[in-house]
Amino acid sequence: MEDEDSSLSVVQSLAPSDAISANVSTATTGAKSRTALATWAHTRTPKGDEPAIRGSSKILYCKYCETYSSPVTTNFRSHLRTKHGIHVTEVSSSETVVAEKLQILYRNTNLDGTIAIRQEVLESVLDRDAILDALTTLVIRQNLSFRIVESPDFQVFCQTLNPQSKPYIVTAHSTIPKLIDKMWQEKKDIIRRMVQSASSNIHLSLDIWTSPNSHLFLGICAHFVDQKDKLCKALLGLPIVGDHSGEEQFTALRLVLEDYGIFKKLGAIIGDNATTNDVLCRLVDEHFDEQGVVWNASLRRVRCLGHIINLAVNAFLFKDIDADWETKKEEEVTPALGPLQKLHNIVVHIRGSPGRMKEFKNLAGRLISLDNRTRWNSWYLMLQIANKYAPMVDTYTKHHFGALERDFLSPADWKYLQFIETFLQPFYRATLETEGDKATIDRVLFSMDILIQCLTDALAEHATHKEFSARIKNAWDIFDKYYAKTDESAFYATALILHPAYRIAYIRSNWKSKWVKPTLKKVKDLWVSYKESQPPLSSFPTSQVPTPNLDKYDLVAKNLRKQRPASQDEYDDYSNGDQCETGVSPLEWWCQEIQRKRWPRLSCMAIDILSIPAMSAEPERVFSGARRTISWDRSRLSPTTVEKVECLKHWLKSRILEEGI
Secondary structure (H helix, E strand, C coil): CCCHHHCCEHHHHHCCCHHHHHHHHHCCCCCCCCCCHHHHCCEECCCCCCCCEECCEECEEECCCCCCEECCHHHHHHHHHHHHCCCCCCCCHHHHHHHHHHHHHHHHCCCCCCCECCHHHHHHCCCHHHHHHHHHHHHHHCCCCHHHHHCHHHHHHHHHHCHHHHHHCCCCCCHHHHHHHHHHHHHHHHHHHHHHCCCCCEEEEEEEEECCCCCEEEEEEEEEECCCCCEEEEEEECCECCCCCHHHHHHHHHHHHHHHCCHHHEEEEEECCCHHHHHHHHHHHHHHHHCCCCCCHHHHEEECHHHHHHHHHHHHHHCCCCCCCCCCCHHHCCCCCCHHHHHHHHHHHHCCCHHHHHHHHHHHCCCCCCCCCCCCCHHHHHHHHHHHCHHHHHHHHHHCHHHHHHHCCCHHHHHHHHHHHHHHHHHHHHHHHHCCCCCEHHHHHHHHHHHHHHHHHHHHHCCCCHHHHHHHHHHHHHHHHHHHHHHHCHHHHHHHHCCCCCHHHHHHHHCCHHHHHHHHHHHHHHHHHHHHHCCCHHHCCCCCCCCCCCCHHHHHHHHHCCCCCCCCCHHHHHHCCCCCCCCCCHHHHHHCHHHHHHCHHHHHHHHHHCCCECCCCHHHHHHHHHHHHCCHHHCCCCHHHHHHHHHHHHHHHHCHHHHHC
């Protein structure tokens, strides 16, 4: 058993000092709070006619000598040090609160003092850099206020975990931005090396967001395949722009790309259908043209499929009802679609008060989601739930018939709502199939072909319903407009052909004959230009496998079994091959060694193209996170700080930094 003098009990090692505990209760007494508690512990009360106050300050009388007094605590501590050899170290008021709370905590533990813990052991497990890194990560990922480190509760929590951690704990909120900047610089170097060494081109999804504190942020997200053949994404920057113009976007984008040193690796730019994105791509093209590099804005301007789907659905719901249906904001327009308008009004009524929400939840066991003009598929999701719980909706409407008389849904109305739900379901499914990290451009034309067929079938089914068929035609017109725009970029058709389950056979079997020849020519031209830009075949890496001694028979047999004659074109060899299901994504299939060996140049082109995302939804996800960062009580955060926080948050959550280590 260890000697009592060689160890410290838990209570002894954790409890505050006697001086603090003795004086903590007086911290807020008197006209002026006593913050110099340790200094006051060496004073005495005035005697006889000795004054207690000089001016507005209390006089401190030394209890070790009869003559010295001073109203200045600094002077008094100097007297104690020089005359009596007493060194006094003061603690701040927040430290006093922390000490008091710690004392209460450990008094309530009722420890018997027999468990010995050496202070040096507790201190030996503390790593300052690791603690600061963990703290910075916590603040960033959980959207915490920088001032949390000044909270006594936070400091108590840290010291409860390890009582020797006090010197390691950050206590000033102004330190947090410095830690964030340090981490951002370090992690940014990792991201920079990753994008510079990527196996594919760097594709960018872009969008602009107006923050709650009225800044315009341009979200710039990179999509690429790293050296480990993994599809990656990374927020490169969140700079502010002056307006939504293509010129403003280009100025901000150029600085980011030059900072990362990847301008010449720029692949496709994915964005919504705003004309400002067309301007941006033209400016990028002009920039490359000045450097003698061909970039081709039409080829590399990729349109977000989710945005196209949303426009088609909005045309079905709103066109011919609101003249400005494409530009109006959510709060400025409601659907005048008969029964759907009624359902919208009922859901708004349900959500109008906590009591009515509770009432409907008691009826149906859940609430109906409210439609939202800017949220994709929100109308479909509202219909899906409402149709499922139609009897409960009718019961609720009858309970509030006085307010909802005009919105009561008849059996014919419910049938109409079921028609709408059935019509919107394929658009909802197409959104799900083409969103997410692994949804790349090979899914775009295939999903659009499915929706075209669904529109055709819906027109035939509802041909006798004048209003409904007119709305379907509205959706068709919008969808067909952007389907035709896919001809401007050969990336779409090339990605479809590079899917091993489709190849050329899909286009020949499912497209109109007048589309096939020009499409295949564009794809072949793209392949030829790509092939000519690649290094000689001999420069492609090949694995060296020891070759055993072969006789004449074995040599001839080996040559006959070769999958690709040296003179055959890689694209022709692949595209005219048999369609096959692989069990993996097209990108993963092309990254496999067997494909790289058989089609070395074509596999490089496939990896470049199949790493283009189908949507530009990633910046929207960034903006959702930034909205949580810039809460109403944090509106003074600078745009630079917001950019660093959101970049770090994105890198940490996507775990891309683990790939780059």
